[in-house]
Amino acid sequence: MPAARFLVGGRVQGVFYRASTREQARGLGLAGHARNLPDGRVEVLACGDAAALDALERWLWQGPPAAEVESVMREPAGAPDGPGFHVVG
Numbered sequence: 001m002p003a004a005r006f007l008v009g010g011r012v013q014g015v016f017y018r019a020s021t022r023e024q025a026r027g028l029g030l031a032g033h034a035r036n037l038p039d040g041r042v043e044v045l046a047c048g049d050a051a052a053l054d055a056l057e058r059w060l061w062q063g064p065p066a067a068e069v070e071s072v073m074r075e076p077a078g079a080p081d082g083p084g085f086h087v088v089g
Helices: 017-027 050-059
Strands: 003-011 030-034 044-045 068-078 085-088
Touching: 003 030, 003 050, 017 030, 017 044, 017 050, 017 085, 050 068
Parallel strands: 030 085
Antiparallel strands: 003 044, 003 068, 030 044
């Protein structure tokens, strides 16, 4: 199954970005995680259907209402450990 790592920059910490991403990813049937990075970005690792990954990427550009997304970088990744989608840290 395809997997991707997304690095999301902007005002994305402290605005329920990870929890909202978890709900979106679960609704799309994706596995993986979302976690805050020390530099202020959010890392999203997701695995599943290619169309679902594309849909998640589109959503990541919007995020929850309080977010101000400035960038979304996407790169191929290995599959996450375990099933389901989780918030890490």
